[in-house]
Amino acid sequence: MKRTEILGKLAPCGLDCSCCASFKGGPIARQSRTLLEALGDYQRMAQKMTAFFEPFAHFDSFQEILRFFADAKCDGCRSGGSRYPDCAAKSCFKEMKVDFCGECKEFPCSRNRYNEDLHKRWLANGEFIRTKGIESFYDMQAGKPRY
Incomplete structure (x- = not known):
């Protein structure tokens, strides 16, 4: 899958917006x-x-x-639609000029205030993206339930 298509599906944190219960087209x-x-x-x-x-x-x-x-009414995190109030990634990626947290020179940072489970997923997603690339990450998680 092309990077532009992946950007349409994955949030900056690596979660698949297209599989979210709040995503209107999911x-x-x-x-x-x-x-x-x-x-x-x-x-x-x-x-x-x-x-x-x-x-x-x-x-x-x-x-x-x-x-x-x-x-569901959300258009995805990249459009500012995230309903999770403790997520900084939904806007931080623009400020840092990256597409994904794992591509940021400051990853992992303390801007997000995720709960423990989400924090672990964010770290794992970012590390995978950092070491193996977004295309490999997308292929690995595509089609898996989000929850």
């Missing part, structure tokens, strides 16, 4: 819309099914989550 949003459409007015059936299967008592919550996913 598979989670698309499939949530498809499932909502396929379910139609399943609410009435779910009420009947509750008598046989307890999980259907939570159908309203399930449908609310599906609507949340289906209504």
Whole structure:
């Protein structure tokens, strides 16, 4: 895949925006819309099914989550759409004139305030990008679930 195409999918931190639950063009949003459409007015059936299967008592919550996913609005981190408030990478990459954190001379830095799990992924992503290149990184992670 060409670097320009990769830039359209991967955030500066290395996470795949196209697989994010908040990405409006991603598979989670698309499939949530498809499932909502396929379910139609399943609410009435779910009420009947509750008598046989307890999980259907939570159908309203399930449908609310599906609507949340289906209504994704983010265009990706590079467009400033990141919903993660502790991410500096979404703007820092422009200031540092790099495409990915792993390409920055200051990587790893302390600008991001990621939680522990995300911090570990950011470090691993950046190190892989730094040592093996963005094309190899993309090939390695392409198609894998984000979560």
